[in-house]
Amino acid sequence: PLQISNQYSQMYAHKWRSEEAAILVGSQTVINDDPQLSVRNWQGRNPVRVVLDPHEKAKNTSNIFDNTAPTLYYNLNTTSCAGQTEKIRIPVASDLNFILQDLYKRNIQSLIVEGGCRLHQLFIDQNLYDEIRVFKNTKKSESGIAAANIPAGIGIFEKKQLFDDELRIFLN
Numbered sequence: 550p551l552q553i554s555n556q557y558s559q560m561y562a563h564k565w566r567s568e569e570a571a572i573l574v575g576s577q578t579v580i581n582d583d584p585q586l587s588v589r590n591w592q593g594r595n596p597v598r599v600v601l602d603p604h605e606k607a608k609n610t611s612n613i614f615d616n617t618a619p620t621l622y623y624n625l626n627t628t629s630c631a632g633q634t635e636k637i638r639i640p641v642a643s644d645l646n647f648i649l650q651d652l653y654k655r656n657i658q659s660l661i662v663e664g665g666c667r668l669h670q671l672f673i674d675q676n677l678y679d680e681i682r683v684f685k686n687t688k689k690s691e692s693g694i695a696a697a698n699i700p701a702g703i704g705i706f707e708k709k710q711l712f713d714d715e716l717r718i719f720l721n
Contacts, residue, residue: 554684557711560590562663565682567593570657571621573648574664576602585612586663597621597657601668603642621655623648643671669697680706681719 554562566572567588574584579600586598598620600613605624607613613620616632628638639647652660662672672678681699699719707718 553686553688553690555686555712555714556590558684558714558716561711561716563588563591564593565661566596567591569596569659569661571597571599571652571660573599573601573660573662573668575668576600576604576606577667578664579607579611579613583612584663585615585617587618596661599623599648599652599660601639601643601648601664603639621652623651645671645675645677649677666694666697673697673700676721678721680721683717683719684711685715685717686713 566586572586574586578584579602587595595618598613598618600607600620600622602622603625605626607622613622614634616634618633620634622634622636623639624636625639625642627636629636637651641647649660662668662678673681681703683696683699703719703721705717706720707716709716
């Protein structure tokens with residue numbers, strides 16, 4: 550796969566992971582990237598892994614099921630627990646409020662959403678975010694997925710250059 554951001558941006562992302570209680574991705578990110586959702590390029594603790602996979606498309610061999618970290622797996626069909634993975638049945642496929650309320654009940658007070666355009670857009674459309682962090686690079690790709698749309702009228706709070714990457718932070 551094409552790595553867009555540089556190693557310094559990756560270090561920033563892993564630092565942020567170490568500072569949050571949980572990290573969330575969607576099913577397509579699990580299928581496409583098979584992420585570990587851990588802190589590897591920084592010292593610190595791993596966040597609780599959270600996955601929204603309504604139709605349980607992820608393979609049982611995916612890294613999220615490796616039992617190396619607590620994992621909450623939200624889906625439409627199953628409630629069960631095996632090892633460090635807990636499957637939680639949600640009432641509606643894109644019910645972010647249910648997930649956020651469940652995380653709150655579990656005393657998970659912070660969440661970084663790393664996963665995919667559709668999931669990012671859901672959070673933006675439902676106004677369920679405090680800030681948006683965007684890395685930009687001049688590398689070009691012939692294919693890929695468009696990023697989520699940043700709301701009109703939201704201004705850049707901070708801009709930082711990380712060699713050939715630019716970090717932009719937008720506040721809600």
